[in-house]
Structure formats: C-alpha cells, structure tokens
Amino acid sequence: MLHLTLQAKLQAAVRTVLPDADVTHVLVRPCPDARHGDYQSNALLPLAKLRKLNPRQLAEQVKAQLDVAEVCEVVDIAGPGFLNFRVRPAAFAAVLQGAVRGEHLFFAQAAQPRTVVIDFSSPNVAKPMHVGHIRSTGIGDALQRVFRLLGHRVITDNHIGDWGTQFGKLLLGWKQILDRDALAKDAIAELERLYKVINAECDAEPARLEEAKQELVKLQAGDAENTEVWQEMIRVSQAQFDAIYGRLGVKFDHALGESFYNPQLGPVVEDLLARGIARESEGAVGVFSDGSVPPKEDVFLVNRDGEWVPDPALVRKSDGGFNYMTTDLATVDYRLKTWAPDEIVYVVDDRQAGHFKKLFLTFARWQPDAARKVKLVHVGFGKILGEDGKPFKTRSGDTVKLGDLLDEAEERALKAVTEKNPDLSEPERKEIARIVGLGAVKYADLLPNRQSDYQFSWDKMLALQGNTAPYLLYAYTRVRSIFRKGGLEATSLSAQPPVLNAPDEIALAKQLMNFGLVLEAVAEEYRPNFLCNYLYDLAGLVARFYESCPVLKAEGAERATRLLLCELTGRVLKQGLEALGIETTEQM
C-alpha cells in the first residue's frame, strides 16, 4: 500500500539520478523503530558502495528528485544514508478508510499472477496418517491459501503413495490372514497389521519374501485379482485420508497417486537412455555425474573413505522395477505438459533434500528447454520432537496417529473452554473447542521456522498466553465482542476519515498496513511462520490498544476511529488466520 507508493516514487528518483541502476532491490520497508519514521529505505547504501559514491551525497541527490509530498510530510537522511519517510496522517487515514469500505485489506493482487503447482501431504496407502503428515499438510495448505489470496493460479496435487514394493507383502497378507471384521471396523489398522505380520515373516524366511515378491510381480503384470485387491486398499485408505482432510479443512484439486504414472515409467527410462542421459550400471539404469561441476558440489558423487564415487539417480532397478526417481520425473513431465506451471512446489521432509536436488538436476538434463521455463522448489521442513527432545512418539513408542492427535487437541480445548466459560451451552463449547483445538495444532506447527525441528508441547500449544492460536483467537473475540456489546454494525464506519491520536491507535494502524508485505514474504520464502509472527504482533498491539483506548465509552471522532480500528483488526485477524487454515470463533 503506502510503502508501495513510496517505493515506486523512490525507484523513479533513483533512476533519474542513476539512469543505469538496477532498482529492483530499491525497497521501502516499515521502520522497525517508530522514532526514525514510518517507512525507510536503506537501498541507497549498497547502490553507493557499488559505484564508489558517497552514500549521503547520493541520498541528497535522490531526495532532491523525490516527489512524495502527497504521502509524506518529511523525508530525512539519517546515519550513513538511510532515507526515513514520515507519512501524513491524512494518507494513513485514507488507506484505513479505503479498507473499511472494502476496497482492499492492506494487500494487493499480484501484478503478474503465476501458475503454481503445490505438491503436499502425500500419505501412503495402507498406513495411518501420523503426526509427521501435519507438517506437509499444514504448511502446504497454508502456502496454497496465501498464493490464492495474492491472486496466483494454484493447482494442488496430493501425490499419494499408492504403488511400490510394500504391496507384495500387503497382497500376501490380504489373501492369507485378512480379518474381515477388523477391516470393516478400522481398515487402516488392519492393513497395517497385515503389513507388520508379513514383513516380520519375510525378514525371518526368504521363502516368504519370495512369495510376496511374486504377488508384487503379478500386480505389476496387471493380474485381475491382485489389481482388484490393490484398488480396494486404495479405496479404504482414501476414505480415511478424506476424513482427516475434512477435519483439517484441506482440499486438493487433484490426487494423482504414484500409480497414475506407471504407464510413463518405461518410456521415461527409454528416453533417458536414448538421449544418453542415463546409462546401465551393475544391471540398473541411472543418471551419473556429467563432470560439469567440482566433485564437492556434484550431487551425483559421494565421498567414501576419501574416494569420490558415483552416487547416481537410479531410474530402473536391476530387477527391472522402477523407483521413485522415475515416478517423480514422469510427474514433473506430466505437470508441465498438463498445467504449464511457472512453478512447482514440493512440501516434503527435509531429509529428502538430496533426492530433490538430484531430481531437479536430472530433469534439467533430460528436458533443458522445459526446465528453463519452470521453477522447481523443494520446501523442506524438520521433524517434530517430543518434550524429551527425541522424535515424538506415544508412551508405548509408536508413532502418534494424526487422528488421535486431533482428538486429544479438541478434548483438551474443551476442558479449557468449559473452565473459562462454563455458561456457554455444550454444543457451543464443543464447536469452540473444535476451532481452538485444531487451530492450536495447526498454528503450533506453522509457527517455528520450518527448516528446524521443533518440540511438541500440549501445554505450550494450548496455552492462552504467548504465541499460540488461542491467544490470537482470543484477540479476535475481544474486538468482536465490542460490536456485539455495542449492538453495532460495521457499515457506517467509513463516513468520516479516522483521526489517529493515541500511540496505541497509531501503532495498531501501522501494523494493519503491513499485512500485504507479510503475505508477499510468505509467498516469496514459502514460510507461513512470517504470517504467524505478524498476527501475533497484531494481537499484542490490539491487546494494548484494548487496555489503553476505551472504545464504546469514547465519543465522536475518537469513538468512530477506534471502532474502525477494531473492525479492521478483526478482518485482518480473520483473513490472516484463514490463510493459515485456521477458523475463527466469535466467542471463547
């Protein structure tokens, strides 16, 4: 909003002074310290350095060309050459008024919308979704929501693990030890049991493993019975996925599982061989180093005991089967041909960083022209640890099932709501608990910098103080309750321009204006935690405002201004939480 106006003016001024300068990095940001001004730019310093100019002199020259009088009352040059802008109160008021009229909510649609494929969640058939899936699912969903909000064209695709060697064992188990009643009761649990039993037997007896392999071979060859069983396993698994996604409010445009690409795998390998990109080695087919970079930077080499040895991307196993590199190559190819995206984003565990590096490089060697037109991005994330700092497990040492986790979150939230607000009816409390509990889980997962592991803690997650979903939701209910108590509607708020006086009013208003900047940063860096931190700051500012600035007791322009700030804060909180996939509640 205002920073964009100032930024455009500043870039124009810089171009006048330095006609050949690249102004894409000439940015205007909010001042971290309000005493310096409202907005600042420090872009002139690196610009001056590059040209060996005196930075303060350059700042003077740029300032002389700067035409920002309608927005700013003062532009200062500070320190080594910072530009500080002080915005006219009327300019602030105009932006707020535009927002309350519904013209914008402090962010703008992307000037150049992109088509972005986002690949996330990717659960495996016949396995329960566990805590780990909350990461890919939550981060992926938040990113997809933010991209859409900013006006990009988004295609979400759930790359379900519905193919692979595990189906040999599952088929064997299904045919020999399936418990139909157990399947009807909890299909995934029964499938999991089949796998565990057969897998243990295979470890113990080679003959058993051979049996499983035969089942797999029959499936791969299109055997009617095995295909039917396999499809049944997918169907019952999908039903469980859908139940979880329903609770989480996550939807996909497509769910093209690994098996969808089966017909393409052979042709992909043949094409790689024909083009000389892959070659045979020890019976397998792989893509090897092309020697174009030093060994240290070459992902197709690995150092073993001082020797650089090949670490190829295998696309066909020595038994003729394909692996996930092959599938992923076919998937990139399909997505480019079908949707022509500008970008494909993979929200997958950081441990697979190496795989994605190889995948992207292999694809670039396979289809150089197509690869130049698309940005392939691996958005990785760390593990969830228990409060003991070790991987998060149940007391008995099993992985925590996602459904159980969500149940417990809602139960704990219900306890808290009942304690804090016993007068509400049970259905109301349950609905609030659902929103607060699920919101708390999602928020706790989105808050940490995604690349690091984080420690899971029920108490911290559902705490009502600190950077948590309940705190944000509480801030929202407080501003909403003002309208409820006052019996007011937001409709008449735009009649006169707001008049900001109190420091807490000004601080709140300025934070509102930064919403768009933050949404853009989330999309730019694929980091929803920027939005979490922004909303937490906003909630803190509105809490302070709430203490120091009575709303309903104020009169005239002061009252109107404060009501307007409450309304807009409510809208930004709601929109921001929605972008994180978190619902809001009017009371809690």
Next chain:
RNA sequence: GCGCUCGUAGCUCAGUUGGAUAGAGCAUCUGCCUUCUAAGCAGACGGUCGUGGGUUCGACUCCCGCCGAGCGCACCA
C-alpha cells in the same frame, strides 16, 4: 569419511535485500479487575547471538577454520 541442516536469555523459540539500542512466551519477582472477555495489560530480572578469524561505514545475518547436535550417503519412498 563426505555432504546437508542447525547452534540466539535457565527452558521453548522469533529475528523479512547485511542496517539504527538482538525480541517474545515460560520460569522468578512487582503492580493493574465497581470500566468493551484479567483467557488480558504494564514493569523488573535475564545475552561475549557455539567459538576463533575475515569482508564491510555497519555482521545474529555473508566467507573460512574449529567445537557440538541432527539428518542423508545407488537398486525403500
């Protein structure tokens, strides 16, 4: 061994092109409810940003060495 990621307050974590005095919650201590939800707010205490160098007008941020942790290293995904 090689590579990747990381190391910030007692604990859990933020820290948006390198930018102005490194922030929050918890814990400890002190205040504030006849006043829009105190599920809150204000304040105090707490830091050689692992460590040693380097680049820079300026480094938590970039580069190199070292120490420590996690992860990954052909035919599972």
